[in-house]
Structures are given as structure tokens and as C-alpha cells.
Amino acid sequence: MKGNAAIHRDFTVAQIDNRLYSAFIEHMGRAIYSGIYEPDHPTANADGFRKDVLELVRGLKIPAIRYPGGNFVSAYKWEDGIGPQAERPVRLDLAWRSKETNQVGINEFARWAKDADIEMMLAVNLGTRGIEEARNFVEYCNHPSGTYWSDLRRSHGVEDPYGVNMWCLGNEMDGPWQIGHMEAKEYGRLADETSKAVKAFGKGIETVVCGSSNDQMPTYPDWERQVLEECYENVEYISLHKYFGNSSRNSLNYFSKIEETGRYIQAIGGVIDYVKAKKRAKNDVYICFDEWNVWYHNREQDSKNWHEWDWPEAPALLEEDYNLEDAIFVGGLLNEFIRQSDRVKIACIAQLVNVIAPIRTKAGGSAWATSIYYPYQFASLYGRGTALNVAVDCPRYSEDAAQDVNYLDVAGVLAPDGKSITVFAINRSPDETMEFNLSLTGFENVQLIEHKVMGGDASEARIANTHDAPNRIVPRAGEKLGVVDGAVAGELPAFSYSLIRLSVA
Ligand code: AHR
Numbered sequence: 001m002k003g004n005a006a007i008h009r010d011f012t013v014a015q016i017d018n019r020l021y022s023a024f025i026e027h028m029g030r031a032i033y034s035g036i037y038e039p040d041h042p043t044a045n046a047d048g049f050r051k052d053v054l055e056l057v058r059g060l061k062i063p064a065i066r067y068p069g070g071n072f073v074s075a076y077k078w079e080d081g082i083g084p085q086a087e088r089p090v091r092l093d094l095a096w097r098s099k100e101t102n103q104v105g106i107n108e109f110a111r112w113a114k115d116a117d118i119e120m121m122l123a124v125n126l127g128t129r130g131i132e133e134a135r136n137f138v139e140y141c142n143h144p145s146g147t148y149w150s151d152l153r154r155s156h157g158v159e160d161p162y163g164v165n166m167w168c169l170g171n172e173m174d175g176p177w178q179i180g181h182m183e184a185k186e187y188g189r190l191a192d193e194t195s196k197a198v199k200a201f202g203k204g205i206e207t208v209v210c211g212s213s214n215d216q217m218p219t220y221p222d223w224e225r226q227v228l229e230e231c232y233e234n235v236e237y238i239s240l241h242k243y244f245g246n247s248s249r250n251s252l253n254y255f256s257k258i259e260e261t262g263r264y265i266q267a268i269g270g271v272i273d274y275v276k277a278k279k280r281a282k283n284d285v286y287i288c289f290d291e292w293n294v295w296y297h298n299r300e301q302d303s304k305n306w307h308e309w310d311w312p313e314a315p316a317l318l319e320e321d322y323n324l325e326d327a328i329f330v331g332g333l334l335n336e337f338i339r340q341s342d343r344v345k346i347a348c349i350a351q352l353v354n355v356i357a358p359i360r361t362k363a364g365g366s367a368w369a370t371s372i373y374y375p376y377q378f379a380s381l382y383g384r385g386t387a388l389n390v391a392v393d394c395p396r397y398s399e400d401a402a403q404d405v406n407y408l409d410v411a412g413v414l415a416p417d418g419k420s421i422t423v424f425a426i427n428r429s430p431d432e433t434m435e436f437n438l439s440l441t442g443f444e445n446v447q448l449i450e451h452k453v454m455g456g457d458a459s460e461a462r463i464a465n466t467h468d469a470p471n472r473i474v475p476r477a478g479e480k481l482g483v484v485d486g487a488v489a490g491e492l493p494a495f496s497y498s499l500i501r502l503s504v505a
Helices: 051-058 071-075 106-116 131-142 148-155 184-199 222-234 251-279 299-306 324-339 373-382
Strands: 002-015 022-024 064-067 091-093 098-100 119-124 166-169 206-210 237-244 286-294 344-350 359-361 367-369 386-393 408-414 420-427 434-441 447-455 481-484 487-492 496-503
Touching: 002 408, 002 420, 022 286, 051 106, 051 359, 051 367, 064 106, 064 344, 106 119, 106 131, 119 131, 131 148, 131 166, 131 184, 166 184, 184 206, 184 222, 206 222, 222 237, 222 251, 237 251, 237 344, 251 286, 251 324, 286 324, 324 344, 324 373, 324 386, 324 408, 324 420, 324 447, 324 496, 373 420, 373 447, 373 496, 408 434, 420 434, 420 487, 447 481, 481 496, 487 496
Parallel strands: 002 434, 022 064, 022 344, 064 119, 119 166, 166 206, 206 237, 237 286, 286 344
Antiparallel strands: 002 386, 091 098, 359 367, 386 408, 408 420, 420 496, 434 487, 447 496, 481 487
């Protein structure tokens, strides 16, 4: 089949916010304990963090990380995680029916984030707690000195404040499973007042209010309207969450969930515009898609187990072995975020290590990259700059999740220096090679820097990277694409994801 695309230097979507490639990590399962933190591990640094994991994390060049939850945050006392580690209380984590030892708290996590060169984005507990504890947490983190909370931080060995500028106002407060779940109006009021208190600590502070937990929630999208009507002028972002799966083993339907997500983003964009107009507001609110990923391989197993557990410490939860099909899906979802980067400013892959994650570890053993590590890495490394409008002409298909869906999924980004373009191109067809042609208007001297491919054979869709075989799904050099007369021409293999980097003048 043929897939044609066209880019024009002057037709752009938006300046991409680098935080589009952020991540999320929660005190859940083995994300923290035996994920990033394992003091007895042979590679552990002086702070107890695994250096092998840090290396994989650094390879992703993650701009920001949301912490410490997730559902966990809604019953969490951040004060349990400060001061001498030996004196910290062990608590029951109600969200995941686990034991929380509090050996990692804000100061340990901040050291890890600094080592990994990632900015922190912190969530406050608005489930069992409220404005008072949130303002104390911000004061502990951000105030220089001379007050109870800032001096307490200094007494814990942290002289300089962290200057955390991104604060999430609770987590998934629309979900009946959430400890402290609320009605939209009451949450909107609390979020508004908490946001005011959090922002009192400094000019650069931005807050994220909870939107729906997903677009299937019965309260969606009226939740967003009601919440924003209470707090629009005091927040910068509204969060969206969505997890994906392919239990029906239908790849094309799976991939079309990306179009469904596009509609989700547009619907919330519409709600934002509606509330802005209704309130005659001057400020803009953007989308922070702060939980997204594939989550289904272990769902059944997880739901059977964790309700019966006798409060284990760091149990294996949601440890997905991602396969080739998931890698193609994740590349496509990142393309959608790029295409909608005028609305979506922050997005966080959920999560980072072990729990539905691009990085997995064995306690005491190795760490490895799952298949989805690579498209996420490519987007983060090369998807920065200006999102280009890419016009596409190709055959289409229809499935349950969406109709009239392109077989060719493509996004294009012009680098900040204007000297290179990166194209992320997916041929979704399980069995047909795509003759790909990309015309580039307004660019001179187009040259191919590199072409990397994942996939090419749908019979390998369910092959995954695992502990024993960590390198089955990795990118390889592409051989069938080139530049002819200033345009990209060649083949995209069936069922494949491509990174195409071009130098331009
Ligand atoms: O990421 C796993 C969980 O999914 C998070 O704790 C929660 O916010 C969401 O429901």
C-alpha cells in the first residue's frame, strides 16, 4: 500500500514542551524498593540507589518525574519519610495493600532525581489530608530557612531548598477506589484553595488539578467542567489518565485506541475552552496527561492476588513483559501527544521501573529495557522542538475503538536549531509493506542522518523482552529508506515503527 505525507516548514502545531516526555513513579509494588532503591544490590551507590537502573533512566533523558503517587498518595503522610531512616514508621499502604517502610522519602528521592537529572513534580495528599499538610510539604521543600518546616529540612542535611515548581493536587479524585474520593464540586473547591496555598510559596509554582481517571468514567467529561468551574483561574493544568490493552488480540483495534485518545484530548480541550469563556478568564489551562501506558498483560493476575495479600513489603505488582505490538502502540501514542502538543504540555509514562514500566529489574540481579523503552527514548531524545503539521494520505480501516483510521501514523518535529527534522512513522498494517513518500517544503539540502526500525513481522507481535531474553525487541538500522530529490522515499515494513532523522537547511 502507499502512504504519502507532506510537511511544510511554516505549518506548525506548537512549540513542544519538553515535559511531554516526563515519567511517573509511585510507592507501589517494586517501583521504588528493589526498583530504583536496593541498598544491598551490587551496583548500589552510597544512597542505596541502583546504578544499573540509573544508567537506563539517564538514557531516557526524562525532563520531569511525578512522585510519590498515584493511589498511594491519597493516604500517605509525607512526614513519615523524613528524618533518620531507622526511626521512620512502617505503615500499611491502603491503596496497594502493602507494607510501606518509608526508607525512601522526599529527601532520598530528591537525591535520586538529581543524580538522574530529572526535575521533581510532587503530588500532595488530598484524600485523607488537606491544605494544611500540603502547605507544610511545600514549605519543607521550597522555603530557604528560618521557619519550622524549612529548618527541619536543614536539620535533615538539606541546606538548599528544592524549588519544586510543579505540584499535583491529589490523584484520581473522581475514582470511587480512591481513598477520600469526592464529588466534582467538593474536590474543585478543595483543589482551588489548596492551589492558592501552594502558590503562596513562590511565583514559578504551577499546579495540576485532577481530571477524569479515564474517558470511560461515568462522570467524564462533566467532572472536568465542574472541577474547572471551581478552580480555573488558580491552576495551570488539568490531568488526564488512560491505560490501554489488547485483550482481544486485535492489533488494528488496539492501535486505533490512539485515535480514541485523540478525541479524549480534544473533548477536554473543548471543556477547558468552555469554562474559560464562561468565566471570562484571561489565563489558559493546558493538559497534563500524567498517567499513560499499556496495562493489561498482568491485570487478571494482579486483581486476584493483591486483595488477598497479607500486607507484603514491595510485592511484584503490574510487572508487564512488553512486546513488539506494545512498542508500536507506545510510539503511536507519543505521536498523538506530539500532534496535540498545543494542548498537551506535560505527559508522564506510568510508570518508570517495574510497575507497568519501560525498565525492569530483578532484585539482586540485572536491569533491562522492555520493548517500550525504545520508542519512548527516541521521542524524548529527538522529539523536542516544534511539532510540525503532517498531512497524510493513505488507506484507512475501521475498528470498534475508532473508524476511518490511517494505516500510516506519523509525527514530525523540527529541532530547536532548525537544522534537523525527526519523523516517527508507523505502518500499522499487519501484512503489507508501505511505499512511503514524505515531501518536505521549505527545507533545503535534505539528508538522511539515520533510520531505525522496530518490527517488520506481525507474527512476532507478542514477543517480549524478558529477564532471560532482554534484547529480543530492539531497534535496528533500516535499509530501505532514502532521500530522493529532497523527499523521503522508500519502504516502511509491515507492522513497524520507524525513527527517521534528517538534516535540513
Ligand atoms: O499507575 C497505577 C495506578 O493507576 C495509579 O496509582 C493510579 O493513579 C492509577 O489508577
